[in-house]
Amino acid sequence: MNKLNINKKVKLPNGVILGNLGIGTWYMGDNSSERKEEINAIRYAVDNNITTIDTAEMYGGGRSESLVGEAIEPYDREDLFIISKVLPNNAGKSRIFNSCENSLKRLKLDYLDMYLLHWQGSIPFEETINAMEKLKEDGKIKSWGVSNMDVEQMEEIINVPYGENCCANQVLYHLGSRGIEYSLKKLTDKHSIPTIAYCPLAQGGTLRGNLLKSSSVLVIAKKYNISPVQVLLLFTLHQENLISIPKSSKVVHMKEIVDCLSLSLDDEDMALLNKEHLPPARKEYLDIE
Secondary structure (H helix, E strand, C coil), X not given: CCXXXXXXXXXXXXXXXEECECEECCCCCCCHHHHHHHHHHHHHHHHCXXXXXXXXXXXXXHHHHHHHHHHHCCCCHHHCEEEEEECHHHCCCCCHHHHHHHHHHHHCCCCECEEEECCCXXXXXXXXXXXXXXXXXCCCECCEEEECCCHHHHHHHHHCCCHHHEEEEEEECECCECHHHCCHHHHXXXXXXXXXXXXXXXXCCCCHHHHHHCHHHHHHHHHHCCCXXXXXXXXXXXXXXXXXXXXXXXXXXXXXXXXXXXXXXXXXXXXXXXXXXXXXXXXXXXXXX
């Protein structure tokens, strides 16, 4: 059987090229007793060439950003790709600049590589996008994107002035939650907008942990002597134009994630997964955790 390419590169609309594996930090920084281990987990990832790190002002009310800031302090800033997100109620021209500045202070950075609108609120996309473009002009961010946007929202964003500068849509995606494949990902792929997949290890959304016991996942895990978690991550890493951002608070689990860079599935494995966990046959509601 043909081994499939796992180390895909993803090109952003602004020309930046990233690896297809990053790390998320949801809930990290919330427990002071776990801080050292969480920092060590992030540093293990960076030491092993996973340099895309995703966080948000919402995560722990900024505690996740502060944790990331401490974790990345020893590294060369230019080697990292740091993403954060602005809350919808802070995404207007009266608040977004202050929100961005506060995120930068917590991260101990001069700029963000990407700034995402966390989800749609009451502020018009045009106002938020204009503010994002101003943040770019001011050197506070290198690029911007969105999160938790479905087809109709992405169509609106793309058609707003400067909407073509949208560099990513971050959504929940894993083997058991594949709704984006029907139309959303096709739309963003058409416009060369990468998908960033959060919860790729099925920590959220449809099916959740039941996937770890599914027959196809267990068969493939046994075949390669790998864990079911690694099978789930490999499924997402085989997708085109997609960056997967699993989260791990412990070094031992981060090693499991990093090891996926040297693993691969073949077309028979993918067929087995697709047979048990069918791609969507119709439009589905966007899965959000």
